Amino acid sequence: MDQDRLAFARWQLAANQAVGEAVRRYLFDRPRQINMIDIGQSRATDKPKPVIRVHVEQFIERPQLESLGRRSVTEEPIQGYEVEVIEGPYRQQLWSGRGSFYQRCDPLVGGVSVGAEYFSPGTLGGIVRDRETRRLMVLSNWHVLVVRWGLRRGQRIYQPGRRDGGADADEIGVLERDAMDSGLDAAVAVLNGRRQVSARQAGGRLVTGSRRPAIGMPVEKSGRTTGVTHGRITGMFGVQRLSYGWMERVIRDVVTIDPREGPIVSSGGDSGSWWIDSDTGAAVGLHFAGSDYPERALAMDMEEVLTALRVDIPALL
Amino acid sequence: MHQRPDAAWWARARQARDQLAARYLTHPDVSLIDIGDDPLGLSALPVLRIHLRRGDGSDLLLPTEIASIPVRVVRGDYRPAR
The missing domain is CATH 2.40.10.10 (Trypsin-like serine proteases)
Known part of the structure; x- marks a missing residue:
């Protein structure tokens, strides 16, 4: 066991040194348009040994590289590791990034x-x-x-x-x-x-109507960003001060939902999701806010929402 | 585990929540006041909960209970979810 850990630590050190050398040689060489360098599995299935991977904005053909006075990185193994080029035009994944259920749907x-x-x-x-x-x-x-x-x-x-x-x-x-x-x-x-x-609901759940939430009730929602998640109601009758840009509002009848299965209940873009009673299929809450630390979702009592908006949940297929 | 409170208990709890909200909801550290599971696990019945954006609530001079319902502090800094 200890020998395995020692061998792994040695491999890790050597790999780090090899990546460091690749970074020194290539990462800041702008014409190569390199986004990232790491060590990992080769795309070639017949190569079990890890390779140094150079992730580039887009592939540059060899003649063009040579015209820039550069050789291909694949021609120069680094400390015993072969080097591969991978196309990887990475971008920041902002909160408005696409989620689970963002496609057009009909019905x-x-x-x-x-x-x-x-x-x-x-x-x-x-x-x-x-x-x-x-x-x-x-x-x-x-x-x-x-x-x-x-x-x-x-x-x-x-x-x-x-x-x-x-x-x-x-x-x-x-x-x-x-x-x-x-x-x-x-x-x-x-x-x-x-x-x-x-x-x-996206993910398959049929909404059967609405009912009041209750503490301890198992619930689930389908959301544009995190898809289907599961929670449990841990609080009710909440009164909340919430900031909407420069204006602060008091929101009433807040229902608090903590994770039940998995670490996530909601994220940015899930606003407007319905929390559904997992046992009956009845809608019990309209999701509107949340926190990441600790992971927690906030919804408003669905019966209060329906009453205020003068609407009902119809019986549909 | 939970006891299921009756309607009279809920009416009392909501009045107590209103008292807490009237006194503390405007405090900048307070984000939400609700009635829910005891974060300490000491009470079989739900408790009054003050969710704080920051701090531990020691400077709020919170009552330990209102109308015989315990008051607890919960961490929670919430944002509209989009």
């Missing part, structure tokens, strides 16, 4: 990307019906469908959201109303009927 289901004209996408929670007009709508957060103070009815809504590739043809409806004045980060957009609708 519309809950848990997929949605957004307003100029803003980052969130999650289309699910389909609701206006209690008075019986029109079908989508329910998500105020900060997904409305976003700007003072902006009101008629704003165009896209699925997927614009920054997830949503084009003009992906308009699914327009903003109808919101519940921010009632202390709920929630809004609905009336659908234009160009797509079918379903009560399903």
